[in-house]
Amino acid sequence: MSEGELFPEPGWAGASGHVALPEAAPGSVADRLLVAETIARYGWAYDERDRAALAACFTPDGVWQGIIMGRDHVEPIHGADAIAAWLAGFWPAQIDQRRHVFSNIVVGEPDGGEVLAYAYLVLLSSHDRTTTPVSAGPYRFTLRRTDRGLWRIARLAAGFDAPF
Structure with missing residues (x-):
């Protein structure tokens, strides 16, 4: 990295191909909510150290x-x-309480039982009566519909704006 170089470079996620927002699509409100819930469940499962719930995502x-x-x-x-x-x-190694906070969820149009979604992560750490940010970044999810009509993560590409 040379002096004066921005790190991370603004817009790195789009420039690297990590993010390519889908067109706004009408889609089912129920599907959008179920996709958002699956993303939230991933964060909850990690933060509560529930390995079975994490795998179930x-x-x-x-x-x-x-x-x-x-x-x-x-x-x-x-x-x-x-x-x-x-x-x-x-x-x-994580003696702190982690909190994965997902926001700005954008869900594309389902295609053949799969859907693409993006969300921002803000990762917080609480320890010793203090909460501090650890990292942030764009997450890309490809979710697949199960035979019960639920959505599960088929591919998660986690993006981080800073080392963690």
């Missing part, structure tokens, strides 16, 4: 991957149970 063949500031990639993790185990592996 994903399809059995789900994929979790990450990108930091458009430059550094976190290799994909494959399979709901493997994703939950990998994420749970961070818990012993």
Whole structure:
């Protein structure tokens, strides 16, 4: 990084291909709410250290991957149970209470039983009577409809604006 270079560069998510907002689509309000709930459940499951609930947010063949500031990639993790185990592996080192706060959820039009959604994450840490931000960034979700009409995460691409 050279002197004066912005890091992260504003707009990195779009420039790197991490974000490409879908056209506004009428879609079903129920589907949009169920997609948003699945995203929220992912955050709740992580924060409450509920490994089973975390795995249940994903399809059995789900994929979790990450990108930091458009430059550094976190290799994909494959399979709901493997994703939950990998994420749970961070818990012993995190003595703080994490809070994944998702906002600005944008949901595309379902296509063939899948839908693309984006959300901003603000990750907070509470420890020793203080709450501080840890990171923020754009998350991209591909969700698949189950035979019960619910949505599960088939692919999560987590984006982080700063190292965590």
